[in-house]
Amino acid sequence: MTSTHDIVVDQVQESRVGTTNFDNLIFGKTFTDHMLECTWRDGKWETAHIKPYGPIMVEPSSKVFHYGQAIFEGMKAFKDAQGNVHLFRPEDNWIRFNESAKRLAMPTVPEEIFMDGLKKLVDLDREWVRQGDGVSLYLRPFMIASENGVAAAPSTEYKFMIVMSPARAYYRGDVRVIIASQFSRAADGGVGYAKAAGNYAASFYPNNLALEEGYQQIIWTDAATHEYLEEAGTMNIFVRIGDKLLTSPHNDRILNGVTRRSVIQLAKDHNIDVEERRVSVKEMNEAAANGELKEIFGTGTAAVIVPVLGYKHEDFVHDLPAVDDSYATLFKQKLSDIHYNRVNDEHEWLVKI
């Protein structure tokens, strides 16, 4: 057991990396040798521990099970051709994590625990980051309420943890979406902008109904009118009308995605006209009808860029055309080039471990 920067490290006796089949990974099911755990108690963060990945003991009365104080981030580490390991814009995730924490009445996590802990952990398990296009180590920092007791009030204890899961390049399959006109993901003045666990649970049932209809995801609209596009739950959404790229501004219902922000910057770099403004379903349907709707795609850490092949809005069903100069393809390639350090990182998005 060694201590670095106040992070106590308890290494595994023997790594599992050699016995892991990296060609046959199911997303989010395999975890690396180590995890980070840090407890907030009596108003302060205790010493962070990096220890062997494994189960934790939790009381059935633990508040996370009852009142849902739980937030997370999704991040990735990539290995370049020279064998160097990089994180992509990790500070953005740390900042957003703390915005989520504030909204859920949870303590913020200081940089020396979140960032230093993450770097230390990735460094320790760097053999788990493999080379190859689309290959990454998926990083999952999260925080849960860990006080025991079923009184409905904010927890007085929390656990911040990081677990890591190797991910291979994967093909998500064709994605067609339903534009929501009945169910909602988030309310004005609610927690839609936070990466709060409860937001995801709320989306599963409507998404199951979409799956039954043959659609893989839902593009959520504003709860009040269902007239404006918001996000897809695990992805922000971009719409290309003519050569103009549109995406909803982030607000208290819409996640301020790191990939979304990167795509906006890349669009500007490539002199693509990009507007952050409300996009109405009517505008999109009209563009679809008159042939101006060229692309819809989602952006997010897990899947990076996901082209939408078609959509349904009430009785209107539309298939997207094939386009030669796909923005989705362009951004996917450009992001991939940055992730794997194949081009000059002009925006300084990579952080070397």
Next chain:
Amino acid sequence: MTSTHDIVVDQVQESRVGTTNFDNLIFGKTFTDHMLECTWRDGKWETAHIKPYGPIMVEPSSKVFHYGQAIFEGMKAFKDAQGNVHLFRPEDNWIRFNESAKRLAMPTVPEEIFMDGLKKLVDLDREWVRQGDGVSLYLRPFMIASENGVAAAPSTEYKFMIVMSPARAYYRGDVRVIIASQFSRAADGGVGYAKAAGNYAASFYPNNLALEEGYQQIIWTDAATHEYLEEAGTMNIFVRIGDKLLTSPHNDRILNGVTRRSVIQLAKDHNIDVEERRVSVKEMNEAAANGELKEIFGTGTAAVIVPVLGYKHEDFVHDLPAVDDSYATLFKQKLSDIHYNRVNDEHEWLVKI
């Protein structure tokens, strides 16, 4: 270890009931000797186990920590003067639990696990149900997603559990409320009507801001306009204008409370004019200004009936008057008489254990 009706019972060696100080209980902190645990896996519920209360082993990747599939019910058992133990309208909770389950894409729990398990568990720990006005055993059935894995999709495994906590009569302290005009609890088409863990987490931060202003709770309004009263997060809300009792209809944003429903029935029994309809903040403020606003009170299992002493809406601050013929007092007494089996249970709300 004995088996009854497919519920396997593993009793404690020695009960903790004799060493528990029932005069000094903090709500939701002390648990009885036993708990119930039942796992849903491969599409079906396995055998339910009643076992000693204690921690469970959970992987950090357990889906409840990441995607918030977690629902619960709050119920109570009461002991009457003859020493009989009763539940209050337990079927209503079971039905609502399954409505919550459906909305959160979780499996429903059959009667022989939820109801029979609950009865068996209360029976086993009946010494924990104490006599005395306001005294009860608080029952907490809940369900969590227990599959290991961080892919954002409904869990393939779940745990249904029941834990029980002895509760003494408690004085909640004065309750003054803020009428929400910025933050929201639930969206149209969302999960507000479900007892979903995430709904509570979302309310804590706004509630903390209210506490800083000297108000104990928030009465939520509709997210779209903030013009209509909804509920208080842990309580439904009743407003008395003149001699008329008003409460919001339950809908997809508002919990269909068992105490709420009981109060509506008791109002009818006492020829009190009660209307389930939208109540606007404007109507309440006008009634406050002209002296017609007699009472506001909350209803819920934990606190039963909670009179609201005053409220703030934007710049309008109002203290409720003292009334001689308080409905809140009446309903609290009537419910208490039923809970402790002191009157004829004409609606057959009690279920004897």
